[in-house]
Amino acid sequence: MTEDPFVAHRSLLFTVAYEMLGSAADAEDVLQESWLRWAGVDRAQVRDARAYLVRTVTRQALNRLRTMSRSREDYVGEWLPEPLLTSPDVAEDVELAESVSIAMLTVLETLGPTERAVFVLREVFEMPYGEIAEAVGKTPAAVRQVGRRAREHVAARSPRVRVSRAEQEAVVERFLAALRTGRLQELLDVMAPDVVMIADGGGLAAAAAEPVHGAGLVAKLLARPDRSVSVVWLNGAPAGRVEIDGRVAAVSLVVENGKVARIHAVANPLKLTRLDETTELSR
Template sequence: MTEDAFVAHRGLLFTVAYEMLGSAADAEDVLQESWLRWADVDRTRVRDPRAYLVRTVTRQALNRLRSLARSRAEYVGEWLPEPLLTSPDVAEDVELAESVSIAMLTVLETLGPTERAVFVLREVFELPYGEIAQAVGKSAAAVRQIARRAREHVAARRPRTRVSPAEQRAVVERFLAALRTGRVRELMEVLAPDVVLVADGGGLAGAAPAPVQGAEPVARLLARPDRVVSAVWLNGSPAGRVELAGRSAAVSLVVENGRITRIHAVANPEKLTRLDEPAELAR
């Protein structure tokens, strides 16, 4: 048993930390802290390196999540997860793609730290309740109750319908084409009447300070003909990248019944540093 166990499971460990934190930068910090602990462990006493490492990363991520609570409460404007460039292959694992989507990560932000950890470990990574109990410092019975509450909480807030990758891609392509024209009417045709746009500028880039609702207000906000629009894969789904006056934004979309119901636009430059190389995500 060598340090290769950490390397071999790095994609999984990063995914666990990222889903718990919604931030790739914080996830990397958690992995560094976990690696330092792993380096000091007597490997001969570790029977299951994968389980041991997941527990370690979970504990470090919980500590980080609790320490971040205040800074996120003081964040300027709307806070959205940090988008990741992913390869189209990630979409082939439908459950993984859904779990790392910006929409899901935004829902997970409404859970408490322990609830979030339990939900991620159980629903995404399918860990036994006993292992999760060890990771979060609760009894298995308590973890079962927490998991049930978290499932109900997430189910009430996640997108109502699941669309096929082909439909998602087709609607996103229509939206990006309309965005390139900058015409209000064409944008409205692909937006649901009650569409909501949430933008994250972090006080460092121009962004709507509060969610914007309604097809016409959203379309008018987006109607700019002088931007460069490209298709990308973000967090396991087709998405867009927008360049305007030297600034960038990553645009993630929720599709239901053939139209876009929610737009997450991240313009904070500190959250756009991982859009050049696909992230390694794994379950």
């Protein structure tokens, strides 16, 4: 018996939805809605099931993005994407790992819904402009223009330097070791002077309400020894799982020039439900 195309492509479809939404819970809802539509389709009329399903998921994700943008305006404090526990294998596909990183998803949040959809489908999944145009309801020429603007926007806000996997792992391990001891000087040594820390508590966990700038301020906030710290793979990169008094936080890092340049710390418990089970991502 042939496997249903939706099942065969499920990890790809989830990845598309997650990259567009930054939320695993919302991505799962989009997949459920898309499955219901797929179940009612005359398969004989579908020439390319993969392309058809990606278009369906894209349309459902766009609908959800437009409604979510209003709710995120009311979010308490800084909003960060939902971190996912992934296998180290995701890092083997450098472009996929970069596209699902917390840093990139945070940048994608600054795009409009259509710009985000076009960027994800073209730059990450390499879909033809004609197919993207069908998915987002625009002409191929308009999609090319939207894609160019989105690329320029993302390039201006992305990490300046792409580091090797070995350097990323080494710096992350140094930072987490310093976090484990809570020693101020060790933390200062591993962070860039202009490091920025963004924390997401969602009003449900303690977190700075605004980004914290500068190694001195960040180190003072982090310098406490009473916590458990372990290395995990989140969104295709080495990261940290931190526990303080039974409360969990996921810590993702941007590394530049051998130092930690940006810290993304997610403490909102509603966003930490995926830290105990590996999520399959693919493109």
